[in-house]
Amino acid sequence: MDTKQKILDEALTLFSEKGYANVYVADIAERVGIKAPSLYKHYKSKQAIFDAIIDEMNKRFEQQAQALNINGSDATADSEIYKNMSEDALLELGRQFFLYFLHDDYNKRFRKMLTIEQFNNKQLADIYTKLYVDDPLTYQGALLGMVASAGLLHTDNVEIMTLHFYAPIYYLLTVCDRDPAREKKALKTLDEHIKQFNRIYGRNK
Amino acid sequence: MDTKQKILDEALTLFSEKGYANVYVADIAERVGIKAPSLYKHYKSKQAIFDAIIDEMNKRFEQQAQALNINGSDATADSEIYKNMSEDALLELGRQFFLYFLHDDYNKRFRKMLTIEQFNNKQLADIYTKLYVDDPLTYQGALLGMVASAGLLHTDNVEIMTLHFYAPIYYLLTVCDRDPAREKKALKTLDEHIKQFNRIYGRNK
DNA sequence: CTTGACGGCTAATTCTGATTAGCCTATAAT
DNA sequence: ATTATAGGCTAATCAGAATTAGCCGTCAAG
Secondary structure, eight states: OHHHHHHHHHHHHHHHOOOGGGOOOHHHHHHHSSSSHHHHTTSSHHHHHHHHHHHHHHHHHHHHHHHHHHHHOHHHHHHHHHOOOOOOOOOOHHHHHHHHHHHHHHHHHHHHHHHHHOOOOOOHHHHHHIIIIIHHHHHHHHHHHHHHHHTOOOOSSHHHHHHHHHHHHHHHHHHHHHOOGGHHHHHHHHHHHHHHHHHHHHHHH | HHHHHHHHHHHHHHHHHGGGOOOOHHHHHHHHHHHHHHHHOOOOSHHHHHHHHOOOOOOHHHHHEEEEHHHHHHHEEEEEETTTTTTTHHHHHHHHHHHHHOOOHHHHHHHHHHHHHGGGOOHHHHHHIIIIIHHHHHHHHHHHHHHHHHHHOOOOOOOOOOHHHHHHHHHHHHHHOOOOGHHHHHHHHHHHHHHHHHHHHHHOO
C-alpha cells in the first residue's frame, strides 16, 4: 500500500475510534510513519483526508451495490436456491451478514466513524441510513420474499417480517461495536433469534 | 432555572448536536446569555461542564430506575393489568415507550450525545448500553413475561420474544434520531410491527 | 453604611494543533 | 550526467479557542 493510501487507512482507523475532531494530523502521520507536515505532500488538508475517505467509501459501496444487484435482479436463478432454504441455511444467512458487517475491516471502521459523525453532517447521516437501514432491508426483503413465495415462510407483510429478521441483527451489531466483549453472547442470541424467527414465520400454516 | 443549571442545559443541547469537541465554550455562553469567561464563575473548565452533565444524567437514571423497580418488583399488582392486555394495550405500550424515548427532551439529548461520544469513553458506552439495551430488555421482558404467563402470548423463550418486541423499536428510534423527517413513517411501521408481533406470538395456540 | 461574596464584563494570555516555508535526498526521465 | 519531481524533514507561523487577570456593580448580612 502506498503512502497516500496508507494515510487514508490509518486516518479511517483513528476517526472511527475517536471521531474527526479528536484526531490530530500528527497522530495520523505517526501511524503512517512520517511527520505531520509530510502529510501535506499528499493531501491539501485534514479535511481533504476526510473527504477522500468518504469518496472511497462511496466508491466501494457502489461496487458492492452493483454486485448485489446482479444477484438480486437475477431473481429466477437465485430463487431456486432460496426455495429450498432450510433453517440451517437461514441461520447461515443471518450469521454471515452479521459477521461480515461486524468484522469486515472497512465496514466496521466506516460504521463506527459514521456513528460518531452522523449528527454533524447530513450527508453522513444519509450514508449511514442507506448502508445500515435501507439497503439491508431491501436486500434481505428480496431474499425473504423469495423464500416466502416458495412457501417456506408465511406472512402477509414481507416488509415487517424483514424488519423482524433484520432489526435484531442491527441491534446486536451496535451492541458489539460498543463492547466487543459481548460478541460471544451476541452470536448465541443471534442464533436463537433466527431459530425463533424461523419457527414463528415458518409454522403458521 | 439558575445560570449554573442553564449552562448544563444548553451545553447538553449543543453537545448532543455536535459532540463535545465541536462545541466552543463561547457557544455555550452565548446560548446562556453571558460571555465565555463568565462560565468559569460556575465551572472550572469545559470538561467540568461535561462531567456535571454526566453526573446529573446518572442521578436522573437512578431515580428512574427506582421508579421502575417499584412498579416492576410489585409484580402481583402489575400482573392484573397485563393479564388482560389487549392488542390495543400492547400497541399503546410500545408506542408510549417509543415516543417517550424519542421526544422526551432529556432522553433525546442524552442519547444523541452518548451516540457521538460512546467510543471515546468506556463509561459512556456502558451508560448507553445500560439505558438503551439492557434496561429496556429487562423491563419489557418482565412485562411481556407477565402477559405470557397470563396466556396471552406464547413462547418458550421470553428473552428472544422480548428482543423481537424491542429491537425494531430501538431500530426505529435510531432512524428517527438521524432523520426526524422519517418519524411519521416510523410510527406507522411501529404500529404494524406491534400488530404483527401480537399476531405471531399470540396465535400459536 | 460597609463589606464581602457573587456573577458579570473586557482585555489579555496561553495552549494546542493545523498549516506553511524552505531545505534535502533519491530516483526516474531526458 | 543533469534535472525535475516526489516525498521526507525541521523549524517556523498562524489561528482558533480555552482559560486567566483584573475590574466592576449589586445586594444581603453584619
